[in-house]
Amino acid sequence: MDIFLQQIINGLVQGSIYALVALGYTMVYGIMGLINFAHGEVVMIGALISITVTSTLAAAGMPLGLAGLFGLVAAMLTCMALGWSLERIAYRPLRGSPRLTPLITAIGMSIVLQNLAMIFWGRNYMTFPPLLPKVNFEFAGTHFTLVQVVIVLLSAALMAGLVFLVYRTKLGMAMRATAQNPAVASLMGVNINRVIASAFVIGSALAAVAGVMVGSYYEIAHYQMGFMLGLKAFTAAVLGGIGNLAGAMAGGILLGIIEALGAGYIGDFTGGFLGSHYQDIFAFVVLIVVLMFKPSGLFGEKTGDRA
Amino acid sequence: MSDILLQANAVAKHFGGVKALRDVSLSIRRGEVYGLIGPNGAGKTTFFNCMTGLYIPDGGGFTFDGVALQADAPHRAAELGIARTFQNIRLFGNMTALENVMVGRHVRTKAGVFGAMFLNRATRDEEAAIRQRAVELLHYVDIADRADDLAKNLSYGDQRRLEIARALATEPKLLCLDEPAAGMNATETEELRVLIEGIRKDGTTVLLIEHDVKLVMGLCDRVAVLDYGALVIEDVPAVVQKDPRVIEAYLGA
Amino acid sequence: MKNWLSPKSMTGIALIAIALIVLPHVVGMGGQAWVRILNFAILYVFLALGLNIVVGFAGLLDLGYIAFYAVGAYTWALLASPHFGLHFPVWAILPIGALMACVFGVLLGSPTLKLRGDYLAIVTLGFGEIIRIFLNNLNSPVNITNGPQGITLIDPVKVGDFSFAGTSQIFGMTMTGPQKYYYLLVALALLVIIINVRLQHSRIGRAWQAIREDEIAAKAVGINTRNIKLLAFAMGASFGGIAGGIFSAMQGFVSPESFSLIESIMVLAMVVLGGMGHIPGVILGAVLLTFLPEVLRYAVTPVQMALFGKILVDPESLRMLVFGLALVLVMRFKPAGLWPSPERSRELSEKPVEVVK
Structure with a gap:
């Protein structure tokens, strides 16, 4: 039972990170139907920028906590600029082109970003400076750290903020209208370009935070860290029903928990035949099974065929 | 009956x-x-x-x-x-008028993958028959002169006719x-x-x-x-x- | 219908044939490494044409195509290597490999083909990863795939006593292993091209295209869309399986590393960049995307030396950077691919630019 609770907690932490990244995928997809494959790389850039800024400032004598805060802000600003440029330079010229064209562009951008990062930061794993003091908590036989608590709380706060933005502000209304029907929304005076750019910028800011979280959780960062993370987050978004905010959040957290439980118990399930290195298949197996029974994801709307 | x-x-x-x-x-x-x-x-x-x-x-x-x-x-x-047409015309836009009708023959023909690969006698005959019947149907609805145009480039009235021809192709x-x-x-x-x-x-x-x-x-x-x-x-x-x-x-x- | 026998097309065919025959010898002057790259280009043509059936003809986005390649490769590796001590002949393994890949294609396709486009994409992607992870880990408790180390000493393609590996004398000419494989691959590729062309212009090919254009209308004229899609999946998978087998034999070695997601993405990029659904375009895409990174590999260092007098940037990342940029730029200026089918390019030039989607 202790292991069970422990894995739920670990899964919740990992899942919060997935959820933040998944939101970026789902916003862009919901509004323009594009799988932004480069989104995972934005997470990676966020993590690496924050390392550089934090360690530079810390080396100059700034207290580590404050330097970390600057690092986080710098990462967010850089990623927002990056997200905005991605949309402006790579995707906007392709609107109205065949469906797979922007997908290939996204893949191209992903390759470009990864290799740029490798040129700037090198091939080696970088140690992430400890931003928060190492405090351990114990509760009902489970252990968790301050970092984990902060990750979960901060993610929850950011998600609440996003929900407020989308459902209570004018920009949010414009975003929802564009997702429903871009042509009509633009007739109603919605500036489509601005809405799409905002989705990219907001998604990228969340990705930057997620990047810093991953970095401080695992205490390392690497130019390839974004790819698998992005993939899992996208899986989470689809699991929840892509284009749906609540779906992305629930999908992310669910995926984190399933992975953690799976890794903890797979040996028992299979009588020791499969070991914990099969952890990565859980995401995909669950996805396939869910989609077989709910073809639009857990929270996706059923889109009926219209004749 | x-x-x-x-x-x-x-x-x-x-x-x-x-x-x-x-x-x-x-x-x-x-x-x-x-x-x-x-x-x-x-x-x-x-x-x-x-x-x-x-x-x-x-x-x-x-x-x-x-x-x-x-x-x-x-x-x-x-x-x-049972064959049908659609209120808001649904043709295969990037296929020619003739191909649209030929698709209509699908359900009454049977050539499979291996037939297509080896292009045996039966497949060739069937393909010729599909084409011939499709041409006849285009004549029947009076748009034979548009046979090689892409369906989406046909006029509205011709698209309606093409849809009927495609439906008729299913017998x-x-x-x-x-x-x-x-x-x-x-x-x-x-x-x-x-x-x-x-x-x-x-x-x-x-x-x-x-x-x-x-x-x-x-x-x-x-x-x-x-x-x-x-x-x-x-x-x-x-x-x-x-x-x-x-x-x-x-x-x- | 094309007139194959007109003098003009006969000359064209003859020229292409001569070019294909002398190519490995010309390329071989730059070293056998280039012949190997040439062979990979043909192997990718093979793969891209297989994926083109699924993505180009039937319009189903498959991001895990490389899994079928992996199944074919491992089928060969397990049936013709000291790993299990089995040494099946080529005429037995190739069909088994194709069949295995086909079975996996149906296995994946039957529960998932009702999914909408992008959902299907992520499911196929997941499937590809699952296959790779299994290949990576099935070395314990029972050693089936030998895990990350992969399988070595795989038998080359052998017909009777004639082996495609190693140098030998043919008609008084010295031929290296890669050169011999080249001719085998060209012959297979020609076969695959013919099959593709025939499929495209068949009853099944039209049904695929109809589904791609309008699935509901396709159903209404009596096409069993589920089965026809499954057929596309199975066909594409079988091609992947055969290509995988040849890959295995040619390399003499397979490991899970060769079947990562980036490979699936690469093959898809070949199809889209060349011109989806258009066979000559897909071939062009495959050849270009195989050669571009290799040419860059050789060009990047000397160019840096000439410009700056020293190596400023890691050549490996620089060449991938250029590669990524090339993808982005081609899509920007040729959204339908470098060599799209005539209809598709017409479609693009006619359509007014929509605001979104």
């Missing part, structure tokens, strides 16, 4: 709280042109979609040519002999036309009337959903009227035209 080709038994369909069809029962006889009319939103297209397997009815069902129609199996409906016993005259001018509508007359004469039963009351009354042997998803009346045009409920449905209460 029964005189009835298609029998609808208490077909019901609702979307959320909206009852689009309320226990509609009607029967279409062999060889007739049967009209289905009603104001906008009366449930005509929903009825069509249930019949051709695109929607699963919530109650009731269809018997076609003595066989119960399987819900949610559009290709089965076509196999059994239907029942041809269902969903508002074929929509958006047509008087000349085009008259040409369409002649075409449908011809199709009936050649032995195919026709179900016609139409707004153009004049066209329906002039063409149909029997007419059914739907209003708010329920059947108001099913009878010959002369009777239907005089029925006060029909007049009310059309003019509003």
Whole structure:
């Protein structure tokens, strides 16, 4: 039972990170139907920028906590600029082109970003400076750290903020209208370009935070860290029903928990035949099974065929 | 062989709280042109979609040519002999007119992957027959000169005709036309009337959903009227035209 | 219908044939490494044409295509290597490999083909990863795939006593292993091209295209869309399986590393960049995307030396950077691919630019 609770907690932490990244995928997809494959790389850039800024400032004598805060802000600003440029330079010229064209562009951008990062930061794993003091908590036989608590709380706060933005502000209304029907929304005076750019910028800011979280959780960062993370987050978004905010959040957290439980118990399930290195298949197996029974994801709307 | 080709038994369909069809029962006889009319939103297209397997009815069902129609199996409906056109034309836009009709032959032909790979005698013969029949059908609907144009580049009227040719290519016993005259001018509508007359004469039963009351009354042997998803009346045009409920449905209460 | 026998097309065919025959010898002057790259280009043509059936003809986005390649490769590796001590002949393994890949294709396709486009994409992607993870880990408790180390000493393609590996004398000419494989691959590729062309213009090919254009209308004319899609999946998978087998034999070695997601993406990029659904375009895409990174590999260092007098940037990342940029730029200026089918390019030039989607 202790292991069970422990894995739920670990899964919740990992899942919060997935959820933040998944939101970026789902916003862009919901509004323009594009799988932004480069989104995972934005997470990676966020993590690496924050390392550089934090360690530079810390080396100059700034207290580590404050330097970390600057690092986080710098990462967010850089990623927002990056997200905005991605949309402006790579995707906007392709609107109205065949469906797979922007997908290939996204893949191209992903390759470009990864290799740029490798040129700037090198091939080696970088140690992430400890931003928060190492405090351990114990509760009902489970252990968790301050970092984990902060990750979960901060993610929850950011998600609440996003929900407020989308459902209570004018920009949010414009975003929802564009997702429903871009042509009509633009007739109603919605500036489509601005809405799409905002989705990219907001998604990228969340990705930057997620990047810093991953970095401080695992205490390392690497130019390839974004790819698998992005993939899992996208899986989470689809699991929840892509284009749906609540779906992305629930999908992310669910995926984190399933992975953690799976890794903890797979040996028992299979009588020791499969070991914990099969952890990565859980995401995909669950996805396939869910989609077989709910073809639009857990929270996706059923889109009926219209004749 | 029964005189009835298609029998609808208490077909019901609702979307959320909206009852689009309320226990509609009607029967279409062999060889007739049967009209289905009603104001906008009366449930005509929903009825069509249930019949051709695109929607699963919530109650009731269809018997076609003595066989119960399987819900949610559009290709089965076509196999059994129900062909349809769509209210908002659905052609294979980036295929030529000829190819569109050739696709219509799919259900009556059988060449598979291995036939295509080895291109044996039977496959070549079948392919030639498909092509020939498709050309004939393009002549039949009078657009043979557009055979090699992409479907999406055809004029509106020609697209309607092409859709009919594609439907006829499946050798239907029942041809269902969903508002074929929509958006047509008087000349085009008259040409369409002649075409449908011809199709009936050649032995195919026709179900016609139409707004153009004049066209329906002039063409149909029997007419059914739907209003708010329920059947108001099913009878010959002369009777239907005089029925006060029909007049009310059309003019509003 | 094309007139194959007109003098003009006969000359064209003869020229192409001569070019294909002398190519490995010309390329071989730059070293056998280039012949190997040439062979990979043909192997990718093979793969891209297989994926083109699924993506280009039937319009189903498959991001895990490389899984079928992996299944074919491992089938060969397990049936013809000291790993299990089995040494099946080529005429037995190739069909088994194709069949295995086909079975996996149906296995994946049957529950998932009702999914909408992008959902299908992520499911196929997941499937590809699952296969790779299994290949990576099935070395314990029972050693089936030998895990990350992969399988070595795989038998080359052998017909009777003639082996495609190693140098030998043919008609008084010295031929290296890669050169011999080249001719085998060209012959297979020609076969695959012919099959593709025939499929495209067949009853099944039209059904695929119809589904791609409008699935509901396709159903309404009586196409069993589920089965026809499954057929596309199975066909594409079988091609992948055969290509995988040849890969295995040619390399003499397989490991899970060769079947990562980036490979699936690469093959998809070949199809889209070349011109989806258009066979000559897909071939062009495959050849270009195989050669571009290799040419860059050789060009990047000397160019840096000439410009700056020293190596400023890691050549490996620089060449991938250029590669990524090339993808982005081609899509920007040729959204339908470098060599799209005539209809598709017409479609693009006619359509007014929509605001979104």
